[in-house]
Amino acid sequence: MATAFSDRTTRASNVPASRNSFLSAGHTPTLIAAFLYFDLAFMVWVLLGPLAPEIAKTLHLTAAQKGLMVATPTLAGAALRVVNGLLVDRIGPKRSGAISQLIVIGGLLTAWLLGVNSFGGTLALGVILGFAGASFAIALPLASRWYPAEHQGKAMGLAGMGNSGTVLASLFAPMLAKLFGWNAVLGLACIPLTIVLVVYLILAKDAPSQPAPKTLVAYLEPLRSADAWWLMGFYAVTFGGFVGLAASLPIYFTDRFGLTTITAGYCTAACVFAGSLVRPFGGALADRIGGVKALSVVFVVAAIALAGVSAASSVASALGLFVLAMLALGTGNGAVFQLVPQRFQAEIGVMTGLVGMAGGVGGFYLASSLGFAKQFTGSFASGFLIFAGLAVVALLGITLVKGKWRTSWSTGARI
Numbered sequence: 001m002a003t004a005f006s007d008r009t010t011r012a013s014n015v016p017a018s019r020n021s022f023l024s025a026g027h028t029p030t031l032i033a034a035f036l037y038f039d040l041a042f043m044v045w046v047l048l049g050p051l052a053p054e055i056a057k058t059l060h061l062t063a064a065q066k067g068l069m070v071a072t073p074t075l076a077g078a079a080l081r082v083v084n085g086l087l088v089d090r091i092g093p094k095r096s097g098a099i100s101q102l103i104v105i106g107g108l109l110t111a112w113l114l115g116v117n118s119f120g121g122t123l124a125l126g127v128i129l130g131f132a133g134a135s136f137a138i139a140l141p142l143a144s145r146w147y148p149a150e151h152q153g154k155a156m157g158l159a160g161m162g163n164s165g166t167v168l169a170s171l172f173a174p175m176l177a178k179l180f181g182w183n184a185v186l187g188l189a190c191i192p193l194t195i196v197l198v199v200y201l202i203l204a205k206d207a208p209s210q211p212a213p214k215t216l217v218a219y220l221e222p223l224r225s226a227d228a229w230w231l232m233g234f235y236a237v238t239f240g241g242f243v244g245l246a247a248s249l250p251i252y253f254t255d256r257f258g259l260t261t262i263t264a265g266y267c268t269a270a271c272v273f274a275g276s277l278v279r280p281f282g283g284a285l286a287d288r289i290g291g292v293k294a295l296s297v298v299f300v301v302a303a304i305a306l307a308g309v310s311a312a313s314s315v316a317s318a319l320g321l322f323v324l325a326m327l328a329l330g331t332g333n334g335a336v337f338q339l340v341p342q343r344f345q346a347e348i349g350v351m352t353g354l355v356g357m358a359g360g361v362g363g364f365y366l367a368s369s370l371g372f373a374k375q376f377t378g379s380f381a382s383g384f385l386i387f388a389g390l391a392v393v394a395l396l397g398i399t400l401v402k403g404k405w406r407t408s409w410s411t412g413a414r415i
Contacts, residue, residue, distance in 0.1 A: 026146035026155060033204035034143040034159040037097055040196045041135035042165030044104060044189050045073055048126060049247035050173035050268065053254045053261045054182045055122060063255070065119055067371015070247040071364045072126030077133020078360025084137035085353020086219055092206040093142035097135065101197045104132045105190050112187030125186075133243075133360060137353035144341060144348055145207035157283025157334040164276030166246040170269035174250070174261040219350045227343050228351065230401055231336060232358035234295060237394045238332030240362015241302060241387060245326065246272045248367045252380055257315050267319055275326030275333075282334025290414035291339035292402040298332035299395035301325075306388035310381035333359075342409055362390075 048055070049070045056066050087096045107128030116125055143159035176185045222228040249271060253264035286294045305325035312318035336355065344351040366387050373383035406415050 026143075027205060027207070029203040030146055030205050030207075031143045031155065031158060033200045033202075034139040036196050037101065037142075037200045037204075038135055038139035038159060038163070039165040039168075040193050041101065041104065041132040041139075042163050043168045044108065044165075044193065045077060045129055045133040045135075046070075046166045046243065046247050047129065047169050047173060047185070047189060048073060048122065050170050050250050050261070050265050051177055051182045051185060052251050053264070054174075054177050055116075056251075058182070059117075059119060059122070061119060063375035064371045066251055067248070067368045067374070069119070069122045069126065070251065071244075071367035071371070072123050073129040073133055074243055074247060074360050074367060075364035076127045076130020077136070078130075078357040078364060080130050080134035081137040081353045081356035081360060082350075083353070084134045085141075085350040085356070086216070088138055088141050088353070089219065089350060092210055093138045093145075094201075094204045094206050097138040097142065097204070098197065098201060100131050100135060100138060101193065101200070104128065105193050105197070107131070108186045108190050108193070112183060112190075115183055116186075134356075136356040136359075140337065140352045140356075141348055142204060142206070144352075145209050154280060154284050154287060157280035157337070163242065163279065163330075163333070164273065166243075166272045167269045167276060170246075170250070170265045170272055174265040178262065219347075222344055222347050222351055222354065227401075227405070228354065230397060231340055231343070231351075232355050233397060234394055235333070235336045235355045235359040236362030237302070237387075237391050238295075238298065238329050238336055239356075239359030240364075240366055241306070241391070242272075242275050242326065242329040242333060243359070243363035244366025244370075244387075245322065245329075246275075247363065248370050249322065252370070253315070253318075255374065256318070256380065259315070267315070270319065271322040271326045274323045275330030278327055278330040279334040282331035283338050284334075285331065286335040286338035287414065291335045291342075292398060292405065292415060294335035294338075295332055295398050296395060296402075298328045298335060299391045299398070301328035302332070303388045303391035303395070306384050306391065310384040310388075339405075339415065342415060343405075 052066050052070050055061070055069070061069065084096055084100065107125070111125050111128070116122055139159050143155050147155040173185050176188055180188070246268065249268040250261065250264045253259045253267050254261060259267065282294060302325050305321045305328065308321045309318055309325065312321055340351055340355055341348055366383070369386065370380050370383040374380050409415050
């Protein structure tokens with residue numbers, strides 16, 4: 001713990017500005033680059049969700065297949081986040097991000113040129129899009145390493161607000177698919193991705209506190225701590241709920257209420273925008289009152305909202321409850337990553353990957369379970385109820401560990 005605290009002190013002394021002001025405490029161009037990279041990467045990560053109704057019609061997919069199709073990028077992104085977490089600590093976040101973005105652009109171009117003509121093809125594309133989802137393990141350390149402990153929640157929240165890219169997918173993918181066909185959307189997505197890659201390469205700069213490379217065993221050392229598993233579990237609920245809903249809501253609104261793909265996209269965008277907008281607020285709130293208190297409220301609200309969705313009988317009631325759930329989950333995303341650097345600053349790269357992986361696994365579970373629930377029960381209700389139950393379990397978990405964390409984490413920031 002003393003070493004981690006020393007690392008934070010060293011890093012803060014390398015930042016060419018006062019610790020008293022957030023704007024002068026780090027490197028603003030890098031924070032902007034991290035946000036833009038994350039934003040566009042998340043846009044394409046969930047791209048199959050808004051396109052799912054049209055893809056399903058073309059390829060004659062079942063409800064379970066639709067669920068698996070939109071969940072596959074989430075699972076692939078979860079696994080690749082660990083890889084990216086390791087890569088960030090070895091070659092730095094800037095180069096790691098450039099490599100990942102080139103893979104995504106190349107994969108989308110190939111899918112556009114060759115076409116996606118089968119369910120297996122959608123799964124293969126989903127794996128490639130997983131590299132975009134894995135951007136999480138790059139963008140957050142890229143920004144975080146520039147900021148001292150008291151500004152971690154705000155820095156991670158602002159960089160993490162790049163998950164608002166899911167709003168862009170929900171708003172524009174259905175309209176572009178109607179105009180040009182859904183396969184053309186895959187090629188069109190490469191245009192903003194390429195522009196942002198160039199901006200990223202110009203603005204981003206690795207922090208001077210880049211850790212020395214470690215062995216693989218040393219990288220996974222945090223998993224020996226129960227704290228790591230608790231943080232992973234909490235993020236599986238907050239981020240898992242957010243990204244699982246972002247990928248699944250277009251299907252839900254079209255299947256449950258018969259909305260057009262464009263209208264379903266608007267509804268999804270409203271929900272996702274709410275969750276994305278409050279992520280920095282979640283980090284700032286956790287800086288102010290502590291991540292434990294913030295998460296306790298988050299889990300209560302999320303459980304109530306998701307349980308309510310299972311019984312929603314109209315578009316208006318479902319939309320209102322989804323917005324409430326997303327507000328809670330988005331706040332929780334920021335709160336979790338206020339806590340992670342307090343406990344694992346020296347291992348922030350790999351912990352971002354591990355915690356992000358857990359979030360992706362949670363999202364895969366929610367998206368796929370909703371598809372199976374619909375196919376085998378004729379309703380999405382059981383999928384929402386089970387995830388609401390997981391939020392209750394998370395609440396019990398954080399109540400159990402909060403006392404130990406507050407007495408054993410001597411970081412100087414609120415916990």
